[in-house]
Amino acid sequence: MSDTDTQGHAETLRTPIVAVLGHVDHGKTTLLDKIRGSAVSEGEAGAITQHIGATAVPLETVSQMAGSLVNPDDFDLPGLLFIDTPGHHSFTTLRSRGGALADIAVLVVDVNDGFQPQTLEALDILQRTGTPFVVAANKIDTTPGWNRQDGEPIQKTYEAQSKQARKRLDENLYKIIGNLSDEGFSADLYWRVQNFTKNIGVVPLSAITGEGIPDLLAVLMGLSQRYMKEEMEIDVDGPGKGTVLEVKEEKGFGATLDVVLYDGTVKEDETIVVGGANGPIVTEVRAILQPRPNAEIRTEKRFNRVESVSAATGTKIAAPDLEDAMAGAPVRVVRDRDLDEVIAEVEAELAGIEVDTAEQG
Ligand code: GDP
Numbered sequence: 001m002s003d004t005d006t007q008g009h010a011e012t013l014r015t016p017i018v019a020v021l022g023h024v025d026h027g028k029t030t031l032l033d034k035i036r037g038s039a040v041s042e043g044e045a046g047a048i049t050q051h052i053g054a055t056a057v058p059l060e061t062v063s064q065m066a067g068s069l070v071n072p073d074d075f076d077l078p079g080l081l082f083i084d085t086p087g088h089h090s091f092t093t094l095r096s097r098g099g100a101l102a103d104i105a106v107l108v109v110d111v112n113d114g115f116q117p118q119t120l121e122a123l124d125i126l127q128r129t130g131t132p133f134v135v136a137a138n139k140i141d142t143t144p145g146w147n148r149q150d151g152e153p154i155q156k157t158y159e160a161q162s163k164q165a166r167k168r169l170d171e172n173l174y175k176i177i178g179n180l181s182d183e184g185f186s187a188d189l190y191w192r193v194q195n196f197t198k199n200i201g202v203v204p205l206s207a208i209t210g211e212g213i214p215d216l217l218a219v220l221m222g223l224s225q226r227y228m229k230e231e232m233e234i235d236v237d238g239p240g241k242g243t244v245l246e247v248k249e250e251k252g253f254g255a256t257l258d259v260v261l262y263d264g265t266v267k268e269d270e271t272i273v274v275g276g277a278n279g280p281i282v283t284e285v286r287a288i289l290q291p292r293p294n295a296e297i298r299t300e301k302r303f304n305r306v307e308s309v310s311a312a313t314g315t316k317i318a319a320p321d322l323e324d325a326m327a328g329a330p331v332r333v334v335r336d337r338d339l340d341e342v343i344a345e346v347e348a349e350l351a352g353i354e355v356d357t358a359e360q361g
Contacts, residue, residue, distance in 0.1 A: 012236040015056060015078050015312040016224040017101060017262060019094075020086040021126070022108030023116035027138040028086035030207040031108060035082065035217075038065055038151065038210055050291050053245040053258045054314030055082045062217050069153055069218035075225050077232060080217070081312045083260065085245070088122050093328035094243050095353065096262055101243045103228055104220060105133040111140055111172045111204065115179040123183055132227065134190065134201045134219050137176055141206040143169045151210040154203070173204055190215065196223045236310050239333035240266035244274065245314070247325045253287065255322040259331050260314050266333050267308040273339075273346045274322065275329025275353070280346040281321055282339065289316040328353055
């Protein structure tokens with residue numbers, strides 16, 4: 001692919017979009033909170049950016065959190081964008097062009113509890129959507145006799161454990177690898193995996209102590225950089241493409257869309273086409289809203305208005321006539337394209353969503 005198109009637009013690498021899945025109580029929310037919290041406590045201004053419905057962790061911050069495991073010079077992807085709502089319901093509703101909206105997934109499995117019904121469901125979804133994923137073998141700190149090493153890479157934490165503790169953890173990890181194999185996935189501890197497209201990497205970690213989180217971030221960055229770089233090439237100045245996360249009523253704005261934008265740019269006053277319960281909605285962007293840092297939930301001014309946003313990002317769009325818009329539906333900026341063509345595109349995607357919902361019955 002060339003670096004510039006005929007209109008002279010530069011290709012830019014966007015942030016890979018990461019989703020977290022797994023059985024209830026296995027630690028999805030805690031893991032996301034820990035990644036956000038650790039990034040913030042690295043103390044750098046701009047360590048993370050809280051988006052609507054997503055958290056962006058820039059490469060610099062990933063590298064600070066991962067220490068020697070991520071050398072920023074080895075990467076040209078700008079970081080990772082985590083979707084804030086974990087779980088496979090949001091994963092299955094969030095699609096883009098027929099595939100999953102997330103480029104990559106983390107399947108969280110409680111290392112003591114092992115595979116559970118929703119773990120199997122999640123695996124099935126990941127397989128159907130062809131989404132690359134890694135397994136986070138979570139809660140390693142609950143291993144009897146564990147000597148916690150907060151925030152350390154897994155190798156360092158292993159070295160600090162007694163023989164018995166290590167053996168107990170290994171037994172649990174091999175059970176998970178066995179379970180994956182029973183489901184037809186060839187898997188191994190991540191440091192033994194050569195090719196992440198053929199084998200699933202298992203990352204032992206603790207969402208509470210942060211042990212192994214450096215490893216998880218390194219694996220996510222490495223996998224994205226090595227196998228998905230081409231998919232991350234976008235024309236950042238092009239007409240925006242996104243997926244509706246949620247339709248929300250906001251005081252002063254009426255119905256608004258929380259959107260994950262995976263391609264291009266959206267600007268104020270632009271015409272957009274949005275998937276709705278009764279077909280495509282054609283409307284105009286009134287305002288683009290970003291969360292205000294540290295805003296109090298009850299104060300009215302929870303958002304900052306911006307003139308435009310670019311992929312990959314989470315954002316809130318205020319526009320008239322959004323009452324029928326649906327979570328999971330496509331959002332398209334029309335710009336210099338033919339309106340009917342864009343409407344047809346949105347219609348085609350909506351048909352895909354309906355077929356899928358029917359399949360899941
Ligand atoms: P979710 O339903 O998958 O989002 O699970 P949560 O994140 O709500 O976690 C369920 C429970 O497990 C909570 O009480 C967490 O504090 C606890 N938990 C999650 N991760 C860990 C971990 O790594 N170690 C320990 N000891 N507890 C954890």
